[in-house]
Amino acid sequence: MTHFKTLSTLLITALSLTVLPTTTAPVAQAATWHRGTPKALQGKWRLGSVTTAFVHLKVTKTRFYFYSFGPLYYLKNVRYRQVKPHTYQIRGYEYSHQKMTDTLNIRRQKPQSFQFKGIYPNDSWLDFNRR
Template sequence: MRKSILVSLALTASLFAGVGVTSTTANAAGWHKGMPKALQGTWKTKYSKAFGTSFKLKIGKNYAHAQGLDPDYLNNTHYRYLGSHKYKVTGYEPIYSKKTQTHYYKWISKHHIVVSGTGYYR
């Protein structure tokens, strides 16, 4: 009887020792479908005297369309958060290349973002 109690205590102790070693990791830096909520909306650049216009960028739930001298469309988007308010966005470009393209967005404030070095404002 005493031996069976000791064996069961040893097995129980080994089970609890194994529980502390096991760890789970979250995939928080994975790819997400669509566009980040913070970037969605209509954005525009400051007026450019050289081009005689300001460029517009419309970001929806699953697309990013830039309008200006040369249109730049990105459909069926997926994004990854890179940290420090930076996002890597990939999507299908249906006009010229008809391939997947990658754009980088940086959220500065609710009224200012930077896309590939160009500042856009609300």
Template sequence: MKKLGTSLIIAASLGVAFGVSNINTHASAATWHKGTPTVLRGKYRTAFKSVKPYYFRSYLHITTYKLQFWQNEYSHSKKYVSSANVFGINGKAKYRKLKAGLYEIRGNAYVDQTQTWYVKRYSHNRVRLTYTKSFAGQEYYQKY
């Protein structure tokens, strides 16, 4: 009986040791993925900002491989006047998730150089965009 108990304990400890050694560790945060995050894709815009005599509104479009943003100028009656140049990532985007809701997106810019942008997701329709990890003072973009 004592041999049976000892062999069961040895077998159980070997099973536990084998099972623990096969457990995968968590996914690395430094893993780069192709494209842009699916949860961020869509069209966003900021609220109107008044700078007399005009109003301004910024736009952000995130597609599978592009991150584009620009600013439009509107008259006092909020009729479209002009648009600024489009900036952002023009193609070959890749991203990695830094922490919950924070993504680093890197890719080719319109001026043929690599750019890095950080996007923080606050909800399914509210994000902030910046080129540094500090989001203080940045405007919120809302989905439309």
């Protein structure tokens, strides 16, 4: 009788290990930084309904230019990572003012528009449309 109990316990254990799915939590992967800028963001952009002479962006494969009322804001050697679907962080060397690495946040709304979190910590989201 003890052999039967031992054999049935081993059989149930083996079946539960092979049949039941594993319950381990998936391992979180850190977002990867990619060289350049996303193709969806490359091109010339303007701020909402404001004329292009005042506020606009130019995004190339390796650079990010922000023209506004003040002096030019310019990132070179740009890298990006996707934080959420349609949300990116862009990091590059800020060449024009502080001469240091800076990170920007961009949310893609539609194919012809996106939102850019300004260059200062308390800035609001700015809506840009393709030029």
